[in-house]
Amino acid sequence: MISDGRIVRLAERDRPPVRFSLDGVPCHALEGDTVLTAVLASARAVRVSEFGPEPRAGFCLMGACQDCWVWQEEGPRLRACSMPIAEGMRLRTLPPEDWP
Amino acid sequence: MTAAREASRPKVVIVGAGPAGMRAAETLVGAGLHPVIIDEGARAGGQIYRRPPEGFTRSPEQLYGSEAAKARALHALFDRMAADGLLTHHPRRSVVAVRDGQLHVLAENGVQAIGYDRLILATGASDRVAPVPGWQSAGVYSLGAAQIALKAQGVALGRRIVLMGTGPLLTLVGAQLLKAGAQVAAVLDTSPWHQQMKGLPGLAARPAVMLRGLVLRARLGTRYRAGVVLERIETDPDGPVAVRWRDSGGRENRTECDMVGMGWHLRAETHLADLTGCAFSYDRQWHQWLPQADRLGRAGNGIYLAGDGVRLLGADGAETAGRLAAAACLADLGRQAPAVDAGLRELARLERFARGVSRAFPWPAAMTRGLPDDTIVCRCENVTAGMVRASVALGGGEANRVKSLSRLGMGRCQGRYCQLAGADLVAAQAGCSPDAVGRFRGQAPVRPTPIGALLHEG
Numbered sequence: 001m002i003s004d005g006r007i008v009r010l011a012e013r014d015r016p017p018v019r020f021s022l023d024g025v026p027c028h029a030l031e032g033d034t035v036l037t038a039v040l041a042s043a044r045a046v047r048v049s050e051f052g053p054e055p056r057a058g059f060c061l062m063g064a065c066q067d068c069w070v071w072q073e074e075g076p077r078l079r080a081c082s083m084p085i086a087e088g089m090r091l092r093t094l095p096p097e098d099w100p
Numbered sequence: 101m102t103a104a105r106e107a108s109r110p111k112v113v114i115v116g117a118g119p120a121g122m123r124a125a126e127t128l129v130g131a132g133l134h135p136v137i138i139d140e141g142a143r144a145g146g147q148i149y150r151r152p153p154e155g156f157t158r159s160p161e162q163l164y165g166s167e168a169a170k171a172r173a174l175h176a177l178f179d180r181m182a183a184d185g186l187l188t189h190h191p192r193r194s195v196v197a198v199r200d201g202q203l204h205v206l207a208e209n210g211v212q213a214i215g216y217d218r219l220i221l222a223t224g225a226s227d228r229v230a231p232v233p234g235w236q237s238a239g240v241y242s243l244g245a246a247q248i249a250l251k252a253q254g255v256a257l258g259r260r261i262v263l264m265g266t267g268p269l270l271t272l273v274g275a276q277l278l279k280a281g282a283q284v285a286a287v288l289d290t291s292p293w294h295q296q297m298k299g300l301p302g303l304a305a306r307p308a309v310m311l312r313g314l315v316l317r318a319r320l321g322t323r324y325r326a327g328v329v330l331e332r333i334e335t336d337p338d339g340p341v342a343v344r345w346r347d348s349g350g351r352e353n354r355t356e357c358d359m360v361g362m363g364w365h366l367r368a369e370t371h372l373a374d375l376t377g378c379a380f381s382y383d384r385q386w387h388q389w390l391p392q393a394d395r396l397g398r399a400g401n402g403i404y405l406a407g408d409g410v411r412l413l414g415a416d417g418a419e420t421a422g423r424l425a426a427a428a429c430l431a432d433l434g435r436q437a438p439a440v441d442a443g444l445r446e447l448a449r450l451e452r453f454a455r456g457v458s459r460a461f462p463w464p465a466a467m468t469r470g471l472p473d474d475t476i477v478c479r480c481e482n483v484t485a486g487m488v489r490a491s492v493a494l495g496g497g498e499a500n501r502v503k504s505l506s507r508l509g510m511g512r513c514q515g516r517y518c519q520l521a522g523a524d525l526v527a528a529q530a531g532c533s534p535d536a537v538g539r540f541r542g543q544a545p546v547r548p549t550p551i552g553a554l555l556h557e558g
Contacts, residue, residue, distance in 0.1 A: 054335070057339070
């Protein structure tokens with residue numbers, strides 16, 4: 001169903017597509033996806049841990065663990081589990097390069 | 101309504117729009133008040149009755165199974181009150197601090213102060229998780245996460261799933277994923293059968309619920325194993341590849357997977373109760389610190405607590421507790437309050453059941469005390485069991501000392517997912533009981549808050 005991502009879509013597959021980019025690569029999601037669902041449909045993680053080698057892909061999905069904060073090209077981060085994906089979002093798994 | 105009457109009405113704010121918050125709102129509206137409900141969700145419902153975004157098409161029966169009628173009733177009730185202008189609903193907002201009768205509420209455009217005369221906290225619970233070596237890997241989730249992904253997004257978080265932990269949610273999530281077509285490789289329960297039997301007298305307080313659990317358990321077939329010992333989650337740089345475990349006979353097993361869901365029943369969400377100054381006591385049966393309140397939910401100083409954030413009775417108990425807390429609030433305001441006797445009897449029955457649950461599906465204290473030194477206990481900052489143990493030698497066995505020396509509990513989740521296991525490790529090292537370790541002091545903001553949002557606080 002999904003090639004490179006982590007998730008498997010089991011239901012609600014007939015929704016309009018939404019386009020966004022992840023690390024500069026064009027991706028597709030479905031309207032109503034959270035940012036987390038959208039990213040994990042195409043990729044294996046939303047960020048890299050600041051304290052260890054492993055990538056992270058969220059943990060609680062209810063806004064309690066704060067594991068799924070994802071960068072945007074324009075700077076501010078989003079909590080991926082509670083933010084809906086929107087057309088044209090430009091997301092990054094690493095901080096923008098000019099970030100201090 | 102005239103402006104004068106509007107101004108004379110006491111302002112009651114409810115935090116949380118799950119079953120407790122929604123029933124509290126109904127009771128206040130019934131008494132002629134206009135409550136304000138602040139909630140993190142986009143739509144009212146809470147976690148167990150969480151609603152998918154607009155445009156999704158599965159029916160409540162598909163989403164909530166045997167609980168569909170309750171979900172339908174609560175959603176309709178709340179939407180009707182909101183549409184009729186009987187309450188003010190602030191969705192997608194987080195209360196990040198409470199002080200001097202003011203809530204500091206984070207929205208997308210900044211932090212706003214909202215005052216209250218009375219405050220009802222219906223903040224719910226999240227998964228009570230225990231560290232298992234490898235759990236910091238991407239692709240390891242809480243059981244609640246697996247359920248939310250399925251319910252609110254229609255997705256499974258992996259292609260081949262292992263669930264681990266204990267409690268009603270373990271069986272429920274396994275059965276829900278199977279029914280939806282996900283591949284569930286194993287459901288590993290750390291509670292042995294003989295322990296589960298000890299919960300029977302309490303569980304018998306709700307025979308229909310117990311029976312439903314057994315039916316769901318039967319659907320898991322041989323995937324379900326009781327009394328397992330979890331060794332570790334094997335990972336590669338991408339995520340989990342297998343779970344190593346021993347069965348109740350001590351035999352070693354390895355189950356391949358690319359996703360793990362874990363949870364040992366529930367942990368009350370108590371940060372806001374803490375900031376309002378509620379007293380806490382350690383509950384040995386639930387193995388956690390809980391805020392203190394009277395039977396109706398009165399915590400003093402105009403604060404009321406309802407639902408899983410104060411007593412882990414589940415969704416039905418939360419509905420009753422929400423009504424009772426609002427009734428207490430009305431009585432304290434000198435208003436006519438609904439009768440509470442039937443509700444209190446109902447809570448007592450649900451409490452017997454909940455005690456049975458806690459007995460049957462206990463926290464895995466032996467596992468957490470014996471974690472290998474290199475196991476990560478804090479997922480936020482990768483603090484290991486060895487670092488926690490070492491901090492005891494430096495500063496003694498007190499929770500906040502350990503926090504400042506090891507950074508356990510200092511990360512972005514603010515201790516929500518490491519505190520309980522951390523206390524076990526500290527207690528074992530210091531030779532005391534987990535309650536003697538104490539609890540982390542609550543700190544505002546209780547959710548990450550951008551500096552920019554605070555600069556413009558009005």
